[in-house]
Amino acid sequence: MKLARFLTLRFVGMIAVLLVVSFATFVVFYILPADPARMECGHLCTAGQLRQVRAFMGLDKSVWRQYLDFIVGIFDGRTFGSGKGAVVCAAPCLGYSFQQSRSVTTLIAQTFPVTLSIAVGAAILWLISGVVAGMVSALKRGRPIDRALMTTSIVGISAPSYLVGLLGILVFGFKLKLLPTGEYVPLLQSPLQWAYHLILPWCTLAFISAAIYARLTRSQMLEALGEDYIRSARARGLRERRVIGRHALHNVMIPVITVFGLDVGTLLGGAVITEKVFSMYGLGALLINAVQTTDLSVISGVTLIAAIFVVLANFVVDLTYRLLDPRV
Amino acid sequence: MQRSFRLSGHRRRASAGALSASAIVALALGLSACGSSTSQSASGAGSSSQKGGTLTIYDSDSTFAADPAKSWSLAITSMGLLDRRLTTWKVSSNGVTKVVPDLATTTGTPSDDGQVWTYHLKSGIYFSNGKPITSQDVKYGIERTYAPALSGGLNYQKGLIAGTNGYNGPFNGKQLSSIQTPDAKTIVFHLTKPYGDWPWVVSTTSMAPVPDGDAPAATFGNHPVTSGPYAVQSYTTGRSLVLVRNKYWRQSSDPNRSAGPSRIDFVLNEDPTVEAQTLIADGTAASDAFGADFVPPAQLAQIENNPSVKARLVTSSASPLEYLAVNLRSTKLHSSKLRDALEYAINRKSVVVASGGTIAATPATTLITPGIAGRVDYNLYPASNTGNLTKAKQLLDQAGIHNLTLTLATENDPVSLAISEAVQQSYKAVGINVVLKPLSTDAWTSLVTGNSASGYDLALTSWQPDFPSAMDNIEPLFDSSMIGNGNFNVSRLDDPAVDKLISKAQGTINPTAANALWAQADRAIVATGAVVPLVYNRNSFLRGSNVQNFYIGEFPAYPVYTAVSLAQ
Numbered sequence: 001m002k003l004a005r006f007l008t009l010r011f012v013g014m015i016a017v018l019l020v021v022s023f024a025t026f027v028v029f030y031i032l033p034a035d036p037a038r039m040e041c042g043h044l045c046t047a048g049q050l051r052q053v054r055a056f057m058g059l060d061k062s063v064w065r066q067y068l069d070f071i072v073g074i075f076d077g078r079t080f081g082s083g084k085g086a087v088v089c090a091a092p093c094l095g096y097s098f099q100q101s102r103s104v105t106t107l108i109a110q111t112f113p114v115t116l117s118i119a120v121g122a123a124i125l126w127l128i129s130g131v132v133a134g135m136v137s138a139l140k141r142g143r144p145i146d147r148a149l150m151t152t153s154i155v156g157i158s159a160p161s162y163l164v165g166l167l168g169i170l171v172f173g174f175k176l177k178l179l180p181t182g183e184y185v186p187l188l189q190s191p192l193q194w195a196y197h198l199i200l201p202w203c204t205l206a207f208i209s210a211a212i213y214a215r216l217t218r219s220q221m222l223e224a225l226g227e228d229y230i231r232s233a234r235a236r237g238l239r240e241r242r243v244i245g246r247h248a249l250h251n252v253m254i255p256v257i258t259v260f261g262l263d264v265g266t267l268l269g270g271a272v273i274t275e276k277v278f279s280m281y282g283l284g285a286l287l288i289n290a291v292q293t294t295d296l297s298v299i300s301g302v303t304l305i306a307a308i309f310v311v312l313a314n315f316v317v318d319l320t321y322r323l324l325d326p327r328v
Numbered sequence: 329m330q331r332s333f334r335l336s337g338h339r340r341r342a343s344a345g346a347l348s349a350s351a352i353v354a355l356a357l358g359l360s361a362c363g364s365s366t367s368q369s370a371s372g373a374g375s376s377s378q379k380g381g382t383l384t385i386y387d388s389d390s391t392f393a394a395d396p397a398k399s400w401s402l403a404i405t406s407m408g409l410l411d412r413r414l415t416t417w418k419v420s421s422n423g424v425t426k427v428v429p430d431l432a433t434t435t436g437t438p439s440d441d442g443q444v445w446t447y448h449l450k451s452g453i454y455f456s457n458g459k460p461i462t463s464q465d466v467k468y469g470i471e472r473t474y475a476p477a478l479s480g481g482l483n484y485q486k487g488l489i490a491g492t493n494g495y496n497g498p499f500n501g502k503q504l505s506s507i508q509t510p511d512a513k514t515i516v517f518h519l520t521k522p523y524g525d526w527p528w529v530v531s532t533t534s535m536a537p538v539p540d541g542d543a544p545a546a547t548f549g550n551h552p553v554t555s556g557p558y559a560v561q562s563y564t565t566g567r568s569l570v571l572v573r574n575k576y577w578r579q580s581s582d583p584n585r586s587a588g589p590s591r592i593d594f595v596l597n598e599d600p601t602v603e604a605q606t607l608i609a610d611g612t613a614a615s616d617a618f619g620a621d622f623v624p625p626a627q628l629a630q631i632e633n634n635p636s637v638k639a640r641l642v643t644s645s646a647s648p649l650e651y652l653a654v655n656l657r658s659t660k661l662h663s664s665k666l667r668d669a670l671e672y673a674i675n676r677k678s679v680v681v682a683s684g685g686t687i688a689a690t691p692a693t694t695l696i697t698p699g700i701a702g703r704v705d706y707n708l709y710p711a712s713n714t715g716n717l718t719k720a721k722q723l724l725d726q727a728g729i730h731n732l733t734l735t736l737a738t739e740n741d742p743v744s745l746a747i748s749e750a751v752q753q754s755y756k757a758v759g760i761n762v763v764l765k766p767l768s769t770d771a772w773t774s775l776v777t778g779n780s781a782s783g784y785d786l787a788l789t790s791w792q793p794d795f796p797s798a799m800d801n802i803e804p805l806f807d808s809s810m811i812g813n814g815n816f817n818v819s820r821l822d823d824p825a826v827d828k829l830i831s832k833a834q835g836t837i838n839p840t841a842a843n844a845l846w847a848q849a850d851r852a853i854v855a856t857g858a859v860v861p862l863v864y865n866r867n868s869f870l871r872g873s874n875v876q877n878f879y880i881g882e883f884p885a886y887p888v889y890t891a892v893s894l895a896q
Binding site: 032034035038039040041042043044045046047048049052053055056057080081082083084085086087088098099100101102107110111166169170174181182183184276277278279280281285286289294 | 395500601602
């Protein structure tokens with residue numbers, strides 16, 4: 001019962017957040033100096049042509065009406081113009097990119113598998129390597145291995161992903177010729193090639209993100225090891241492996257999972273730099289290109305999707321919390 | 329792209345592949361100071377064209393506009409591979425670029441007053457679906473550009489074809505009576521005014537034929553029926569575009585395209601740095617490839633020290649004009665002596681350095697781009713490349729101007745900022761304080777092309793014509809009808825004498841006579857002090873070792889895709 005109430009409240013909250021985000025994005029982009037109709041009208045556009053284009057794109061209506069059309073389009077689709085000159089954006093229509101002649105939903109559907117492939121692999125890699133490194137560091141506190149791991153983690157935290165990615169390409173791609181320098185191969189086309197092409201992006205992201213997890217795990221673990229319940233567990237004669245693995249790690253994982261959930265949520269909204277460096281056209285590359293060409297409908301659509309991931313990730317984190325820590 | 333490319337007029341992107349050529353002022357991503365050695369501008373040219381092989385083109389663009397109505401591609405780059413128009417460009421590795429017949433038998437026969445142009449189609453011309461190309465297909469292709477869904481391309485024809493007010497394309501069954509097709513091989517255009525550059529207008533990519541009545545606005549671009557030597561086999565946004573031979577295309581009807589490679593793979597969404605490194609490494613795949621993007625500064629420096637790679641680098645001689653627009657509506661700039669002082673005081677040497685050195689830019693004192701017929705080189709304000717400070721100070725004294733502060737509106741990318749700082753320093757030397765106003769591209773465009781003339785005294789901008797006619801260097805930037813409303817008369821020059829010259833030149837059908845008038849207009853505009861020409865930018869591209877006939881003519885500053893072949 002308590003859980004049902006929790007879920008209902010959270011669900012309503014999520015919808016409210018998404019509505020606010022979508023409206024804010026919509027308004028912000030439409031009050032910018034860029035005029036989508038002017039951009040779509042091409043070079044040497046006359047006032048009459050501009051009027052036609054504006055009406056065709058539905059931009060001659062009020063902002064409220066445009067927002068309503070956008071929301072209705074998500075459930076019912078949209079049609080611009082009529083006959084053979086019409087442009088149809090099927091439901092769920094998150095907007096239509098006149099620049100790319102594609103619905104935003106289609107563009108997101110095409111690019112999301114790329115981002116998902118990068119995010120899942122990288123996340124697994126960084127979570128495992130980060131937590132393991134953090135635990136080793138904590139248990140070997142002050143020893144050379146602790147220092148080596150923590151120094152490496154500082155490099156990971158400070159290095160920009162663009163630099164790490166390019167160095168990876170330079171060393172493993174061009175010098176050693178061990179790995180491809182980029183390009184995405186769909187999973188269904190060839191699972192082996194898919195993984196082979198993703199090794200560098202995974203490692204790049206993992207190297208950067210694992211560092212934070214290593215440091216977080218280390219400090220949490222050190223704190224936990226000093227707690228009374230650990231001393232009691234040891235005093236009761238429990239084996240060290242059980243003390244660490246069951247009692248200490250359990251508490252360490254709570255903050256780690258929180259950060260992890262949010263990181264994955266954000267990453268699913270697009271690994272902007274990594275995608276660009278490795279020539280992989282995911283949500284991040286889609287977004288960055290849209291920003292560069294001021295493709296407002298794509299920016300609004302991708303922002304909404306990214307917000308959905310963050311909100312969902314928050315939700316999953318909260319649920320996991322309840323499982324890990326019954327007091328919540 | 330994207331890239332810290334810089335654009336001008338029509339605000340589009342910078343690789344030559346799928347994009348806009350227009351006014352892109354593709355500044356070579358802030359080419360670093362790479363020393364003074366120059367590369368040849370016709371590397372790999374001259375070999376006879378060999379047939380076969382798969383050519384790869386690396387491109388940082390992630391999308392490709394394959395519907396000609398929406399394309400901003402140059403006549404001789406990507407869309408030149410797919411489509412033909414009534415006319416096209418003959419780009420040689422030296423000498424001016426010429427307009428030549430493509431689908432038509434001539435570059436056009438004008439009526440005596442230059443307002444009606446007639447074309448006859450060649451025989452043996454086919455679409456990639458096997459159907460013969462008729463004059464009705466050409467007409468339909470042009471009519472499509474008036475549909476609101478397809479209006480995003482180059483629109484030179486739109487205001488010129490008569491009776492198009494309120495016309496919104498052929499999809500509701502309406503046709504333009506000003507384009508007549510008396511038979512399947514003849515097409516006649518009725519224009520709103522005499523227009524000597526019409527043969528250039530029909531060479532732009534949006535004038536390609538499209539199968540009559542069979543090209544829905546929303547979907548044709550996904551599966552285009554083409555008229556050039558290649559057809560689209562597959563296209564995945566952000567990944568690849570694969571072109572294969574159009575088996576119905578005949579070399580006998582098309583002497584302008586060599587159609588060397590059997591297949592062309594565009595690899596999209598490439599990072600320009602990785603692209604350049606791949607081409608420098610010249611591995612198995614890259615040896616049959618070239619890059620559509622400018623070589624970034626760091627790699628350019630790397631290439632400078634490596635003769636074997638440098639032999640594969642192609643650098644344009646000079647093209648997009650970088651200039652300082654002087655806002656004539658600003659009360660601060662009403663003194664002609666002050667404007668003359670701005671001309672004399674500019675230090676072009678430091679602008680060249682800020683642009684990335686001599687491999688990236690060369691000083692400019694005129695408006696018409698080198699490589700365009702009719703260009704006359706002159707310098708109305710004689711000074712060395714570092715300026716004539718004595719003369720400038722003298723003029724300021726005569727005008728009684730002291731403690732002047734001017735606002736310079738600039739885009740906020742690194743190269744624009746570096747050039748703006750060079751301009752700032754130039755004017756500081758004569759006691760003029762320049763305050764920089766760095767803006768995002770959108771905000772900058774909105775400021776300098778908007779209807780209000782306030783907010784800036786000077787603006788840094790650049791321009792590359794869409795086709796090699798002097799008209800396109802002058803009219804869009806300095807005709808009084810191009811002030812505000814999103815147009816690019818950033819200087820807000822409203823000079824009846826200049827307007828009259830422009831109108832006269834446009835209506836002059838004889839190219840030699842028209843060119844003389846354009847040269848006269850060029851000089852007359854610079855004489856008003858409305859513009860300080862700074863530099864002509866230079867673009868560098870890299871090819872793999874197996875790529876032949878990879879060259880850049882005098883115009884445009886991009887490789888001629890339609891000539892490239894692979895050694896077999």
